[in-house]
Amino acid sequence: MSRARRQATPIAFARALALACALCACSSAQPTLRISSPADGAVVHPGESLRVTVEVSPPGAFTDLMLIAGDPIGIFPEKDGPPYEYVVPIPKSITPGQYTLGVVGRPRPGLRLADTSQAFSKQITIAVERADDPVRLAVFPTDLSLQPGEKRYLQVKGVFGDGQSLDLKLSTKTIYTSDTPRVVTVEPKAVVNALAPGSAKVTVSNGKAKVEIPIVVSAPKGR
Numbered sequence: 001m002s003r004a005r006r007q008a009t010p011i012a013f014a015r016a017l018a019l020a021c022a023l024c025a026c027s028s029a030q031p032t033l034r035i036s037s038p039a040d041g042a043v044v045h046p047g048e049s050l051r052v053t054v055e056v057s058p059p060g061a062f063t064d065l066m067l068i069a070g071d072p073i074g075i076f077p078e079k080d081g082p083p084y085e086y087v088v089p090i091p092k093s094i095t096p097g098q099y100t101l102g103v104v105g106r107p108r109p110g111l112r113l114a115d116t117s118q119a120f121s122k123q124i125t126i127a128v129e130r131a132d133d134p135v136r137l138a139v140f141p142t143d144l145s146l147q148p149g150e151k152r153y154l155q156v157k158g159v160f161g162d163g164q165s166l167d168l169k170l171s172t173k174t175i176y177t178s179d180t181p182r183v184v185t186v187e188p189k190a191v192v193n194a195l196a197p198g199s200a201k202v203t204v205s206n207g208k209a210k211v212e213i214p215i216v217v218s219a220p221k222g223r
Contacts, residue, residue, distance in 0.1 A: 031061035033103050033121035040124040043172075045131050047092040054084035054103050054121070062105030062119060070099035096129050097170035127172045133207025134158030134168065144215045146184075146194035154190040154213070156204055174206045184215050 037053040044050050056062055059082065067076040067086045072094060076086050088101075103121040140155045154176075158168040168174050169190045176186040180200035185193045192202060194217045202213045 031107065031119070032057050033062060033065070033105050033119055035101060035103060035121055035124050038124070038126065041127065043127045043129055044090055046090055046094050046096075046128060048090050050088040050090060050126070052086040052088055052101060054086075056082070056084060056105070060108065062107055064106040066104050067101065068104060069101050073099055073101075090128060094128055095167050095170070096173070098125050098127055098172060100125055129171060129173055130160060130166070132160060133173070134160050134166075134209045137168070137204060137206060137209045137211045139204050139211040139213055141213075143213060144192065146192075146215065146217050147220055148194050148196055148217060150194045152192045154186075154192060154202075154204065156190060156206075158206055158209065168206055171206060174204065177203045177205075179203070183217050 032055075034055045034057070035052060036055040038044075038050065042050075052067060054065060054067070056065075063080050064078045065080075065084055066078050067088070069075070069088065072091055073088060076088065079086075100123045102123040105119050106117070107119050136159050138157045138159070140157075141152070144152055146152065154169065156167070156169040156171075156174060157165055158171075159165050174190075176188065176190060178184045178186050178200055179202075180198060181195075183194070183196050183198035184200035184202060185195065186202050187193070190204075192215065194215075197217050197219045200215045200217070202215060204211050204213065
């Protein structure tokens with residue numbers, strides 16, 4: 001055997017071994033379902049239609065795909081083969097806020113999965129918001145008297161230029177701030193927490209509309 005041929009043999013063997021390892025890795029990889037579009041955190045407006053694309057790897061690994069969205073968006077019909085696309089209508093009267101999207105499918109026989117009856121994609125979140133801002137806000141209660149350790153929930157309504165009134169408590173555009181966080185804090189889900197005696201003011205804003213809520217935190221009687 002010539003010297004050149006002796007050198008080529010190990011090289012060819014190494015290439016063949018690398019290809020075999022790659023094929024083995026592909027065959028042992030876990031089949032997956034993934035929402036490839038829209039991106040996590042995408043913003044969509046009420047009354048619009050959202051196009052959702054699902055990626056199946058390897059192709060054909062799952063059947064009976066079903067898209068499940070947070071209420072009131074709903075559940076969308078099964079799909080057996082590509083393209084895995086859904087057109088999702090967003091209700092005009094939906095409450096602004098965040099909603100989840102996920103896909104469930106039935107694995108084809110022979111797939112090595114812990115649960116052979118169903119497989120779920122990782123959920124994504126979309127933000128549903130009106131394109132315009134409210135012209136005014138109404139926040140209830142209009143003032144608060146609390147003791148340290150107490151909590152209260154705020155209700156936030158927004159009125160828009162067309163007259164529509166919506167619950168904006170969980171809107172991603174609604175911002176809650178406290179001017180005295182050592183006395184009172186407020187969470188993004190409109191939860192007011194009384195921490196220590198004193199007075200504070202919580203501001204609720206969405207766009208240019210805002211409301212201020214005076215809060216008094218009193219020490220328990222007898223202390």
